[in-house]
Amino acid sequence: MEPLARAYERSVPQxxxxxxxxxxxxxxxxxxxxxSFPLAAIRSLMIQALHPLAMAGVAQHSDxxxxxxxxxxxxxxxVLTVTYGDTPAANGAAAxxxxxxxxxxxMDAVTGLPYRAEDPELLLWVHAGMVDSIAHVVQxxxxxLDAAEADRYVAEMARFAEIIGVPATxxxxxxxxxxxxxxxxxxxxxxxxxxxxxxxxxDPPGLDDETRELWxxxxxxxxxxxxxxxxxxxGFDEPPPGLLEREPVRQLIGALDxxxxxxxxxxxxxxxxxxxxxx
Numbered sequence: 097m098e099p100l101a102r103a104y105e106r107s108v109p110q111x112x113x114x115x116x117x118x119x120x121x122x123x124x125x126x127x128x129x130x131x132s133f134p135l136a137a138i139r140s141l142m143i144q145a146l147h148p149l150a151m152a153g154v155a156q157h158s159d160x161x162x163x164x165x166x167x168x169x170x171x172x173x174x175v176l177t178v179t180y181g182d183t184p185a186a187n188g189a190a191a192x193x194x195x196x197x198x199x200x201x202x203m204d205a206v207t208g209l210p211y212r213a214e215d216p217e218l219l220l221w222v223h224a225g226m227v228d229s230i231a232h233v234v235q236x237x238x239x240x241l242d243a244a245e246a247d248r249y250v251a252e253m254a255r256f257a258e259i260i261g262v263p264a265t266x267x268x269x270x271x272x273x274x275x276x277x278x279x280x281x282x283x284x285x286x287x288x289x290x291x292x293x294x295x296x297x298x299d300p301p302g303l304d305d306e307t308r309e310l311w312x313x314x315x316x317x318x319x320x321x322x323x324x325x326x327x328x329x330x331g332f333d334e335p336p337p338g339l340l341e342r343e344p345v346r347q348l349i350g351a352l353d354x355x356x357x358x359x360x361x362x363x364x365x366x367x368x369x370x371x372x373x374x375x
Contacts, residue, residue, distance in 0.1 A: 097307070097356055099169035105361030107176035108368050114182045115163040117259075120373045127234050127241065129369060130178045134232035135345075137168065138313050138318035141297050143225035143326055145290040147283060149211035150218050152204035154287035157261045164300045175226075178271075180254060180369060185224045190259040197260070206287045221281060223267070228274045232321060237345050279325065286329050294330065310352045317345050318358040 101149040118124040143153050154160065160167035177189045198215035211218065231246045241249070247270045268274040298315040299308075319327060320335040329332065338344070357363050 097165065097168050097303075098359060099163075101356065101359035101362050103169040103173035104176060105365050107173045108180045108365040109182060109185065110368060112180075112182035113184060113371075114183050115372075116178075117178065117186050117255055118179060118250050118252060120375065122252055123245055124252045125369070125373060127230060127249050128175070128353050129237075129366070130234045132237045132346075132349050133230070134333075134352060134356075135237065135314055135318055135321070135349060136230045137172070138297060138315055139233060140226045140229035141344065142294055142318065142322060142330070143229060143278065144222050145293050146326060146329060147218065147221045147281070148207050148210060148285045148287045148290070149283065149289045150221055151287055151293065152206070153200045153211055153213045153218070154204065156202050157200045161292075161296055164296055165302065172199050175256075178259070187259065193260055195324055204287075206282070206285065206289075209283075214261055216266060219260055219262045220257060220266055220277075223262065224274055227253045227256070228271075229280060230272075231271055231323075236321065237342060237349060238322075243271070247328055250274050259352040275323070278323070284329065286301070286331075287303050291330075307352070307355060308354075312347060313339075313348055314352060317348070 152329045154239035158167065173192060174189050178186045181189070192233050193213065203210050213219075226287045227250055231241070231249055233243045233245055235243075250271055250273075251269040254264060254269060293299060298312070300311065303311060316335050316339060319332045320329075320340045322330075322332070323351075355368070
């Protein structure tokens with residue numbers, strides 16, 4: 097988890113030039129501080145992997161299997177920079193992502209279809225998987241997020257999609273619209289690449305025994321929070337209801353977060369965020 101801690105520390109500036117794309121009073125700032133983020137990240141990856149063209153781009157243009165936490169740290173660093181960084185940092189991070197996307201293109205061997213990472217439809221699928229997962233998990237297991245706030249969060253997050261090339265008119269602006277969009281996409285499939293990827297996500301290498309046990313339990317909760325259609329596609333059984341109860345899951349999240357916060361730089365970065373929200 098050390099790469100995640102370093103990404104967290106680097107992405108929250110000590111002396112920002114301005115309040116960035118969202119600002120301390122935004123719902124995005126509040127939601128992205130929630131300790132349930134690792135659970136949302138697992139769920140998000142599981143949904144995103146169900147688009148065969150998005151998954152083909154990752155499988156054919158990345159060696160993330162050798163360093164899954166490094167890849168996760170890069171993604172987390174991007175999300176944190178766009179959220180908490182000043183405007184030049186956020187726009188710079190988005191520009192770097194767009195530049196990488198221009199080189200990610202090819203042919204999916206399973207469907208026989210071509211793909212381009214800068215395709216707005218693929219970008220929207222990835223965006224929707226992330227935003228829907230964060231809204232769902234924080235509502236269910238986070239500190240506080242009512243239905244109106246969840247809709248506001250989805251609407252504010254449209255900016256995340258726009259800065260990497262998705263036209264604003266395509267981005268769903270409410271929880272219901274986002275979930276409706278995910279269900280409407282016809283090109284959904286569990287490819288071998290998706291199966292391999294999720295096996296690594298649920299059982300990543302390099303964890304100590306205690307953290308691995310916590311991560312495994314978190315992965316089972318993530319499976320339980322998936323939409324029924326996604327869980328069915330993967331062939332996962334629905335976990336027992338007791339595993340998904342709010343308080344045990346919050347205790348699990350808290351234990352994993354305690355380990356994360358003990359790593360160098362994490363607590364200091366969180367304190368910088370809290371101070372800016374109170375200013």
